[in-house]
Amino acid sequence: MPPRLHVDTPLSPGAEIALPPNATRHVQVLRLQPGDALTLFDGTGGQWQAEVLAMGRREVTARAxxxxALEVELAQAVTLAPGMPANERMDTLIEKAxxxxxxxxxxxxxxxxxxxxxxxRAERKAQHWQAVAVSACEQSGRNRVPPxxxxxxxxxxxPGALGAAGAGARGLQLSLDTTAPPLRQVLDAAAPGTHWVLLSGPEGGLSPAEQAAAEKAGFQPVSLGPRVLRADTAPLAALAVIAAHGHTA
Known part of the structure; x- marks a missing residue:
């Protein structure tokens, strides 16, 4: 299969663009030549058949x-809001999510x-994680990069979490309380097309005060079962359940 690369320039038939630095390095490492096939996506939907147009020492030009019109997005949108785990675990969480x-x-x-x-420092972290998300989209076949x-x-x-997700959004708070309803049960009872806003805690979980604040803001506690999952495992497990539910509902 041709390499899949993200570009930050809107594409159109016949458009000739200079690939961004990461994509340029990828093409150079693969030793592609003019005329070789690429798959490009600009994040606005679908993907483009493309070809290498010119190779330079510091720049690679491609033509769309x-x-x-290929889409592989979830049937239900999910905004993931994780309490950040430590160090490199956050990179992995962004990639897998x-x-x-x-x-x-x-x-x-x-x-x-x-x-x-x-x-x-927060802005630099966001830029780094955005690049991680771009790479994960290139690898996984997604054509829309999550912000x-x-x-x-x-x-x-x-205060603005559910409003930002739009009308019909529902908040879920991952809870260690096994008396909370199972996530799957809540999904089964929800309206199709619900935008889920999924809140999870860091190592040690959310404090009692934070849990209370989340419930006051409209977040419903849900359980993933009796096992205690790591801060970087729990939100991924919940996201996988929601993804599977969308295919089986």
Whole structure:
């Protein structure tokens, strides 16, 4: 299969574009030549059959040929809002959540968060994670890259979280309380096309005060079962359940 590459320039039939730096390096490493096939996507939907037009030492030019209206998005949109796990685990969480179909990701700083960033550092983290999401889309066949927000505190995010997801959005809070309804049960009872906003805690979970604030903001506690999952495992498990539910509902 031709290499799949994301470009940040809108494509049209016959458009000739200089590939962005990461895509350029990928083409150079593969030693592609003018006329070799590529698959490009610009994030606006579908993908493009394309070809290498010219190879330079620092620049690669490609030409879009034909659009393919291919979509592999989830049947139900999911905004994932994880309390950030420490260090490289967040990179893995972004990568896997993108592969599983997350519509958007909002990293959060909570009371028990180990990873705490703000200001310019938060913006740099978001840019890095956005690049991770782009790579995951290239690998997984997705044509729409989920936006990765700059990290913010749970308190700042909660008031507008459901409104930002649009009408009909529903908030779910992953809970360690096994008396909370199972996630699948809540999904079964929901209207088709619901936009889920999925909140999960960091190592140690959300504090009691944060759980109460989330419920007050409209987030329903749900359970994934009796096992205690890591901070980077729980949201991925929930996302996989939602993805599977969309195919079987």
């Amino acid at each position: 040929i034909a659009h393919e 993108t592969e599983l179909g997350a519509t958007a990701i909002a990293p959060l700083v909570t009371e028990r968060s180990v990873l705490r960033v703000a200001g310019e 990765i927000a700059a990290p913010q505190t749970l308190a700042a995010w909660l």
